[in-house]
Amino acid sequence: MKLFPVFTRKLSHICNLKPYKDTKWLMPNGNPTGVYVYNCVADQRVPVILSDPHVATWYSCGPTVYDSAHIGHASCYVKLDIVQRILKTFFNVKLITAMGVTDVDDKIIKKANETGTDFKTVAKQYEHEFWADLASLNVEKPLIITRVSEHITCIEDFIKKMIKSEMAYVAADGSVYFDTSKFPSYGKLQKAPDSGEPSSEGKRNSMDFALWKGHKPGEPSWDVEWGAGRPGWHIECSAMVSKVFGSQLDFHAGGIDLQFPHHENEEAQSCAFHNTGQWANYWIHIGHLHVKGDAKMSKSLKNTISIPTILESFSADTFRMACLISNYRYPMEYDTQLMKTAEDVLNKFKFFLKDAYIYVNNNSANTADYEYNLLEKLQKVEEANIEALKTDFDTATCINSLQSLVSSAYRILKSDTGDYYPIPILLTVEYIKSVLTRFGLTLEESAESVISNSLIDTLVEFRHTVRLNALTRKDIELLNACDSVRDKLKSQKVQVNDTNKGSSWVSIK
Structure with missing residues (x-):
């Protein structure tokens, strides 16, 4: 593949962007990194080109913190961590990473009502647990963390501009919807069917989506000029990313289930807000983790395994290796x-x-x-x-x-x-x-295991000396005794490897 294809089409109204072949993806002007990444808009691998050859912006959709994370989440964030590390350490790209945390949501409100606690308490509890889980998997924490409840003002300003430009409208209940009929490029990440019929929710078109949800009794709300309520899911990321990174984003990442409608809606409202043909240049989507026999791991299917539970049986390195030997874009089937x-x-x-x-x-x-x-x-x-x-x-x-x-x-x-x-x-x-x-x-090795490992070293070295003598003398009884020691060590999660140059060992789970 040539790095710079010949382009015959031009979009003069798009600054510093070129159409890539016959797709809706626009190739940025700038500095080629030599890396090619799959982009769902182009439906092919495209060259990674950065304005600054060694600096890139990266936003990952974070958790909705209403419950404990499971290993389906773990596989997503470990794989994203691997991709980020590759860009940073193999290709010398300085990544400015951000992650959004949804701490106001229907599920959080439901959990708060069920437990008789404030929604903020629920969100803080599970967010703390989330970061602890990622640390246990050696996932690097993003440099910037944005929480919805802390960015209501910038979300309000974002929506206000959309209403003013008539890309959004206020419904009778105080909700605000994005008008997809005024955005011809809607569906460029993943085309979705549209019945063309208005819904009973006060939307003009069935594909219109909520930027703001009108206030309902018993739910947290904020007062804005068009009425009380709270942000819709999709607007959160767009507003927070725009505040942090401006009108252009290099990498936007998340699970494959977010491609539509979440990422599609983000791209649409952000392009409309910034009056640009392309907001995120590169979409990184992680395939689902499947439990054998199931479509995917999810709380609704009740087939989840918590991160602490998996780490009781396998190390964080082992889980990461499972991610490394699979393709980040495709489903990973989890089993023993x-x-x-x-x-x-x-x-x-x-x-x-x-x-x-x-x-x-x-x-x-x-x-x-x-x-x-x-x-x-x-x-x-x-x-x-x-x-x-x-x-x-x-x-x-x-x-x-x-x-x-x-x-x-x-x-x-x-x-x-x-x-x-x-x-x-x-x-x-x-x-x-x-x-x-x-x-x-x-x-x-962890600091706690150094002393015990030293003792194991001594035992393995002693066994190796005895085994070599037994091999020289062809002493079957002594060789059997050495095998017995090896087997007992394995039962204690220590696996021994014998060679003629010496014996080594590793801990297993």
Whole structure:
């Protein structure tokens, strides 16, 4: 794909934007990053072009804080975190990240009424829990957090301008609706059917959506010039993003279920407000997490698993690896087998890092030498991984390439020739650690486990010495005893890996 296609169509009324082929997506003028990302408006991968080559704005739709988050939410935010880390650490883009928190909503009000508490108390409780859950998954907190209840004034100003421009109208009950009939581009993210019949809610057209909901008894409300009420869902993000980032946004992200109507409505009202043909340049949508046999994980289906619950069985690194070996855009089917596969992949890297350390620190080795085949393989993997990440953040290909690199390195680690190649092994180790940590994996031991890990190290080293002696003497009884120790360690969540150069271990869940 050429970076700059030849364009035959022009939109003279759109400043600094060009139509991309025959789609409704408009390619920004600016600095190409070399990255291509799928955009639902263009329905294809498009080049990421930024006004500043190293700075980009990013807004993620955050939670409606009425209940605990589950691992469906976790997969969305972990995958968004991975994409953000890739842009920042592989392509040197300084991301200014923001996230909106919906702390006024029908579900929050319902929960408050059910529990006999104030809606603000409910929202604060679950928002605090949400951030704690994300921290436990090593998801970086956004630089800017916007809450609806704290931005009523900017939402009011946004709606006021829409009413004045006649892109919105006030209904009899004090609600305000966006007039989709006056926005020809409505449906560019995802075309939706329209019966053409007015609804009983006071809307002129069935596809019109609420910017403001007229006051109802028992609900929180704010007084504005057209009447008391509270913001509609879609207007919140548009108003808060416009306040923070102005009339143009580089990246807008969220789950695939938000593409329509939420993101469609955001784009429509924001383009109308700013009088532009394109508000968000790049839409990032994360596929659902499915429970095997179900359409998706959701509270309505009562098939949710809380984030603390999953972390009782699997580590945050394992869950992140499951996200890395899947495609961020497509559904991820959750089951125990997926998590076991992710854990096996993660442990393969952990074992390699430990086995490589043993190999490099082998004091009985011969004089060190270079192993050019491994160095050549390393260079090819580095180049291929950059290309994979440029192609819509293809992390699964990167993980496969790293596993292939580990297999090549193990041919040296397990060789009986006596050759010693510490430099290519160390370079391979540093590269693998670099990629995995840039993806957000920690690969580190907690401070509390250092002492117990030291004891395990001692036991594993002692067992290795005994096992080598037993192999030399062909002592079956002693070998069986060593196997018994290995099995008992595994029952205690410690998995041992034996090689002729030494034994290593990793903790498992």
